[in-house]
Amino acid sequence: MxxxxxxxxxxxxxxxxxxxTAACSSGNDAGEAVSQEKEVAKERNNITFADISQDIRGNKAPTQAQSDEINHTLNDTYLEDMFEETIxxxxxxxxxxxxxxxxxxxxxxxxxxxxxxxxxxxxxxxxxxxxxxxxxxxxxxxxxxxxxxxxxxxxxxxxxxxxxxxxxxxxxxxxxxxxxxxxxxxxxxxxxxxxxxxxxxxxxxxxxxxxxxxxxxxxxxxxEWTWFGTLIKKEALEKTGLEVPTTIEEWHAFLKKSKEVGFAEPLNYGSSYGQVFTGIINGAYGVWDWTFLDGNGQVAWGPAQPKAKEYLTTMQQWNKEGLLNRDWATADFNQRMASAISDKTAVMMDSPDTMWSYWKQQNDIDFVGALNPVLNKGDKSATTYKNFKRxxxxxxxxxxxxxxxxxxxxxxxxxxxxxxxxxxxxxxxxxxxxxxxxxxxxxxxxxxxxxxxxxxxxxxxxxxxxxxxxxxxDEHNSNPLIVAKGSYSGDIRKEWTESMDTSMAMPPITFTQEEASREAELGNQLSTLRGEYFAKIIMGELPVDAYDKFLTAAKKMGLDEFLNIHQAALDRYNQR
Structure with missing residues (x-):
């Protein structure tokens, strides 16, 4: 010890x-009578249960005895196999x-x-x-x-x-x-x-x-479906008279028009709890938040990609034009949600499940989902999020x-x-x-x-x-925000998942003990460096050309070593 x-x-x-273990809904009386007269036994690893499907399925008013049978015993005979593989x-x-x-x-x-x-x-x-x-x-x-x-x-x-x-x-x-x-x-x-x-x-x-x-x-x-993306108040679409934007150029026009019609800070860009550099706008430029798979299936680092300056130029301009929430670098969750339900916000980058609760359920604000933006009309929208069933x-x-x-x-x-x-x-x-x-x-x-x-x-x-x-x-069927009567958050998440390219998503790799210590050290340093430079450039405190100093500093800090660690882990994962 x-x-x-x-x-x-x-x-x-x-x-x-x-x-x-009572009566079922009406309409199956004959079947119920047979069920009540004759119990069908099922073997469960040396445990025998009476088949109570007839009494439980479709029953909207179970008795206490029926509830006790379900809640206090291991009888599962009433459950159907819902998935491709049997639980x-x-x-x-x-x-x-x-x-x-x-x-x-x-x-x-x-x-x-x-x-x-x-x-x-x-x-x-x-x-x-x-x-x-x-x-x-x-x-x-x-x-x-x-x-x-x-x-x-x-x-x-x-x-x-x-x-x-x-x-x-x-x-x-x-x-x-x-x-x-x-x-x-x-x-x-x-x-x-x-x-x-x-x-x-x-x-x-x-x-x-x-x-x-x-x-x-x-x-x-x-x-599981992609859980995070861009959500637009229907009111903003109605007031601007514009369609759901798809390209960065269309998004810029939509946000400017939203500001003109009264949404003072139309895009709620982020907060102190992590939803900054969301892989949504920056993803259009291939400047993903962190590691991703390039076209050859090799590990790359998003902030070091060629179009980073274009992305930062765009965001600096949007910030200067007042299109972002002013507190995007400091707001906590409650501040962010307060802004979301106010008249100044038109667009949120968040979970449709969360916004179903805060927007629709609590404030009767309808909204729609938008695919991650692209640079050119007709390009396929993309995301680095993929669930991998984990x-x-x-x-x-x-x-x-x-x-x-x-x-x-x-x-x-x-x-x-x-x-x-x-x-x-x-x-x-x-x-x-x-x-x-x-x-x-x-x-x-x-x-x-x-x-x-x-x-x-x-x-x-x-x-x-x-x-x-x-x-x-069982997120798709048991998340009450998704399956609530009238909810469309699941529809949005499904549409995102089925319509966006995820080929660049990193699988859940693991590091050796030696790698993990170094990866954590380098990762924290790179994350801090990225956060400081990108935030200051977007806020106009540094010029866009300061990105060159950032990239030089990242390389001196050990970016190549960081990527080699991830590549080695990816290679091992692929061999599992």
Whole structure:
């Protein structure tokens, strides 16, 4: 233990933490009678369940007994297989017989005051028979808390977001913090193993370059739709009389006209929490935010691309003309949303799910989506975002775990059919129901939409379900902002995804321990340099020609080494 603590303390001092059963509906009386008279048994890994599909599917007013059957047992016979690959349902480990309580460290979420009281997690605890205790540091203190926890040498059983470890998961393994689960997965995590192996992309993105399985990853049934882009108030289109712009030139004309008709700061360009240089406007010039794949499939760095000066010239001009929000470099989330709903903003660069809540639901502001702009009419719009079926968060089991089998069983439940249902859709009855085809859905009177405490959907989607977790996330069907009655945020995201080129998107590569430390050092230096120069040029504090000094400084700083590290990692990823 002393060796472990000493090595970790040394790493932490020189490394940068890497952040981030009743009646059915009428009309099927004959079928219901047959169902009530004769139960059909289904075998679930030595557990026999009565088939309750007839009683649950299409039932809009379940009895308490029916709700208890769904919420308090592992019976999943009423659920249909919705995806190309079947979600596994091995429940042989439950209820798990142990007296141990697993301690789980995770970053806090301001919308979940006490994770130990989160209703879905309490339900998982009952269904699995595994007791857990969540340890969450105060919001904003996650990095310091993680550092102190690791350097103390006193580890919990499970860590959520274990990539925070300096050097990533493999560094944590090499330093004796995380367990190698490779030889344990098939036996102790049958659902996770079956799900990740059912698709080549899921398999490839959940294994290290050396073939190790070090954690449980959030993995989806599909590549999720692009979540971020440009959104325009319909009112702005009506007042300007213009169509949705497609080229940079058309965008310039639209923003100027929007300002003329009363939108004082028409483009909400960014904020202090990261949505600056969004890959939307700069992407039109090929000046992507960070790393991307060039036409030859090699790693390149967006800020160093040939048209960077053209992009900066455009943004400096737009800023000078007052087309951007004046506080784009400093605004926090609340300031940004306040600006969004005001009369001065015409365009947001954000998630249509978020803006569905803030614009349409809360303020009755209709909007449309626009593809990322291009330089020339007819060019294909592009984005560096691609999901690769990896989503949600990751969990690792530490070397100090009291009961490794229990920890794996607890995590493995999330990748079962029952786990998929309750983590994505919450409690049966109050939060979701099952339609005639065996698909979960949120009725209009769901707690998601009509919270007894009066909280908005942006909060209830975390209060009554798990939005980002080591699990199978069914974003397209279970995000209540997407599937809300009348919502078109999913339509926008789908259109973006299907209409934009993603060939330049970087897959989720990983670095060796030696690479990770250097990559983090160089990455932070380059990011700071890019942020300072680009922001000052756009704000007019530096001339566009200052970009030449920026590029020279980036190269002296080690840009080529940075790219070589990423290229080596990409080459290994391609060989997995």
């Amino acid at each position: 002393a060796k472990f603590t000493k090595r970790l303390f040394g790493v932490l001092m020189v490394s940068v933490l890497i952040v981030s 596994p349902n091995d429940y042989s480990a439950y209820p798990y017989k142990t007296d141990a309580t697993l301690n789980i460290w995770m970053p806090a979420n301001p919308n979940i005051p006490d994770m130990n009281k989160q209703v879905v997690q309490k339900q998982v605890e009952k269904l699995t028979g595994i007791k857990v205790n969540f340890i969450t540091p105060p919001v904003g203190q996650e990095a310091d808390a993680f550092t102190l926890m690791i350097s103390s040498g006193e580890l919990p059983d499970i860590i959520i977001n274990p990539e925070r470890y300096p050097g990533g998961l493999e560094a944590g393994l090499n330093d004796g913090a995380y367990l190698d689960l490779t030889d344990l997965m098939e036996t102790n995590a049958p659902n996770y193993s079956a799900w990740r192996n059912s698709d080549e992309t899921r398999r490839k993105t959940t294994v290290t370059d050396s073939g190790k399985l070090l954690g449980f990853y959030g993995i989806a049934p599909y590549s 989503t949600g968060t990751t969990a690792a089991i530490t070397t100090q775990c009291k009961d490794v089998e229990a920890a794996m069983a607890w995590l493995d439940f999330n990748y079962s059919k029952k786990g998929w249902e309750i983590l994505n859709y919450g409690e049966y009855g109050t939060v979701h129901l099952i339609d005639e085809n065996g698909k979960p859905y949120f009725p209009e009177d769901s707690y998601i939409y009509k919270d007894p405490d009066g909280q908005p959907v942006a909060t209830t989607l975390l209060k009554y379900r798990m939005h980002s977790w080591p699990a199978i996330r």
